[in-house]
Amino acid sequence: MKYDFNQTINRENTRAVKYDFREKLFGSNEILPMWVADMDFASTPFLQEAIIERARHNVYGYTTYDKELLETVQSWLKERHQFDVSTDLISLSPGVIPSLHALVQSFTEEGDQIVIQPPVYPPFFSVVKEHNREIVENPLIEKDHHYEINFTQLEEQFKNGAKAFILCSPHNPVGRVWTQDEVQRMVDLCEKYDVYLFSDEIHADIIFSEGRHYPSETLSNNSESNKRIFTLMAPSKTFNIAGLQGSYVISPNQKSKEIFDKQLGRQGFVVLNTFAYTAMEAVYKHGEDWLEQLNEQLQENRDLVHRKLQESKTSVKAFDSEGTYLIWLDFRDTGLSHDEISRKLKEDAKVGLNDGKSFGDQGECFMRLNIASPSSVVEEAIDRIIQAFKK
Template sequence: MAAFEKVYDRTNTRSVKWDMRKNVFQTDNVLPMWVADMDFQAPQAVNDALIERAKHGIYGYTTIDSDVRNAIISWISRRHSWEIKDDWLSFSPGVVASLHMAVQAFTDPGDSILIQTPVYTPFYNVIETHDRTIVKNPLRRKDHYYHIDFDDFEEKLKTGVKAFILCSPHNPVGRVWTEEELKEMARLCLKHDVLILSDEIHADLIYPGERHIPIASLSDEIAAQTITFMSPSKTFNLAGLQASYIISSDKQKRDLLDKQLNNQGLNMINTMGNIAMEAAYQHGEKWLDELRNVLQENKAYVVERLERETSKLKVTKSEGTYLLWIDCSALGLDSEGLKKFMSKTAGVGLNAGAGYGEEGEMFMRMNIACPRATLQEGVRRIVKAVNNRQ
C-alpha cells in the first residue's frame, strides 16, 4: 500500500484540483478534495510505458491498433464478464465529449432526455446545450441510501422520452446498481423504445465484494438498445491524457455515432493516451485491487470519524466510486452558506451538492482518493469547524 501513502506536491503542475483553488474557492487556503481525479501516481507500468514512448521523441498521428483494442476487450472480459467484439469499439477524447456526440446523433432539438438526479453536473449541460429537454427521475433516499423510483421512471418514459442517460456506478451518490435494478430499467426502456446512454466511467472503482454489471451485458436485446461509455481515466488517474472508448453492438447506431464523431473531429485519442490505456489494461490490475482496498479503508475512516465526533454530517451509504456524498442538512445552512462554510470556515474544498441538481442542495461531495495524511487533515478541519459552530 506504500504507493498510496506518499503525499505528492501537485501545485505548479497546472492541476485543476490544486492550482485552480483561488479561482474556484476564492482562496488558496483550502485543502482540495473536490474534482474527480486522484492524488496518487498512476501505475508504474503506465509511467514506464509513457517514458519509453517519450524517448522516441516523435509525436505524429497515432493509430489505435489491435493491441490496444485487445487490451480493452480482455479487460472488459476479465473485470466485468462481458464479451465484446473489436468492431463494437469507437474512440474519443472523453466520455463527456462522447455523450455530446450521442445526444446529437440520436436525438433532435426539443426531444426529452431522462436523468436520475442528483447526478453528475455535465449531464445537464450535455442535454441543454443542444436544445434538448431535461426530464428528471429523482432518486429516492431512505436511511441515507438511494433507490430508484420505478413508478416515476416509467411515467416519465411515457411522456415521449427519447434517451436515458444512465450513470452506472452513480456519481455522486455512489450506488452500484444491482442486476435486478438494471434489468428493470432496461425492461422499461425497451418497452418504451428509449435509447440507453450508459456512462460507466466509474465501472472499475467499486468496493471489494461489490460487482459492477454493464447494463448492455444483460442480453443481446438490451445491448442493441444501449451505447456504453467507458475509459481508464478515472480508474488509473489518467484524466489529463484524454482517452475513452464507446461500446455499441448495433451497427446502425454505431455508424451514426461514428459519423457524428468524425464530423466533429473527435474520433481519435492522442499518442500518450493510447499508450497509457494499453499499459493500464495490460499491467494495472494488481494496482487497481490495492487501490480499491485503500478507498474502502478511506471511506470507513471518514464515516467512523464523522459518526464519532459530530452528529451533524451523515455519509451516504454507497458501493462504489471514490466520492462520498455527505448530508449536511443538520447544519441548517442554505446551499451557498454551506459552500462558504466548507471552503472559508473549514478550509476544505469540496464540490457543492447544488451543482448536481436541487436534490443535492444540502449535500457536499468529498473526493477520498488521496493519501491517508491528506484525508486525516481534511476530516480534522471539517470536524473542528462543525463542532466550533455548535
C-alpha cells in the same frame, strides 16, 4: 508488488486543476482541495515506463490505434466485468462527455425528452440543454442515507415519450453501485418502450467489497439489431489518467456505430493523442494488481470518513458509498443554509468540496467529497469539517 498509496505527492505548480485553480474557485490557496474527480495517487509504474519508452522515440506525429489495442480493451472488459464485446463495435473518443454530446446529437432530435437521475454529474444537464433537448428528471429516492430508483416514475416518463435515458453507473455523486436487479429493471424498461440507453460506466472499476458492477449491455434481452444500449467507459478514473484523454464507446450494432462515428467526426474527433493510446494499453495490460490495492485503500478511506463522523456525533452525515471515490456529505441537520455551509467550509474548515447544487436541486445542503488521497489527507479534511461544524 506492494504499492504505496499513503505517499504525499506535491501537485502544485503542475497546472493541476485541483490545486492551481483553488484561488479562483475558493478564493484562497490555503484550501485543502478535495473536489475535482481525480486522484492524488501516482498511477501504476507500468504506465510511467510505457510513456517514457514511447517518448524516447521522440517523434510525435499523427498516431492511430490498431487491433492489438482494441483486443486489450476487449480482454479487460471480459476478465474484469464478464462483458464480452466485439472489437468491431468499439469507438475511441477523447472523453465520456464528448461521447455523450455525440450520442445525443446522433440519436435524438431537438425537443426530444431525455431522462436523467439527479443528484447527478453536472454535465448530464448540459449535454441535454445545449442541444435543445428537454431534460426530464427522475430524481433518486432517499431512504436511510441510501438512494434508490423511482421505477414507477421512470416507467411513466418512458410511456410519455422519452427518447433517451442517460444512466450513471456507478452513480456520481452518491456512490451507488446498482444491483443486478436494478440494472435489469432499467434495461427492461428501455427495451419495452424503445428508449435509447446511454450508460456512463466510467467508474465501473472502482467498486468496494460489498458491490459488483453489472454493465447494462450484459443484461439486454434484445437481438443485436434491436439494441439501443451504448456503453461509455475509460481507464481515466480507474488509473488516474484523465489528463491523457482517452475513452471508448461500445455500440450495440454496426449500424449504430457508423452513425455515432460519423457524428464524432463532425465534432473533429478523429484520433487520440499519442500517449492516450500508449496509456490505455499499458494500464489494461499491467494495472490490475495496482487497481486491487487502490480499491482496498479507497475502501479504508471511506470507512475512515464514516467512522470519524459517527464518533464525532457531528450533525454532518455521509451517505453509504459502494463504489467510486466520491462521498456525498449531508449538511441538512446543521440548520444552516446552503450558502452558510459553503462559506463555513471555505472560511472555517478551509476545505474545498464540490457544491451539491451543481448536481441538481436535490443537492441543496449537500457537498461532494473526493477521498482519493492518502489517508492522512482524508483524515485532515474530515477533522477540519468536524471542527468547523462543532462550533
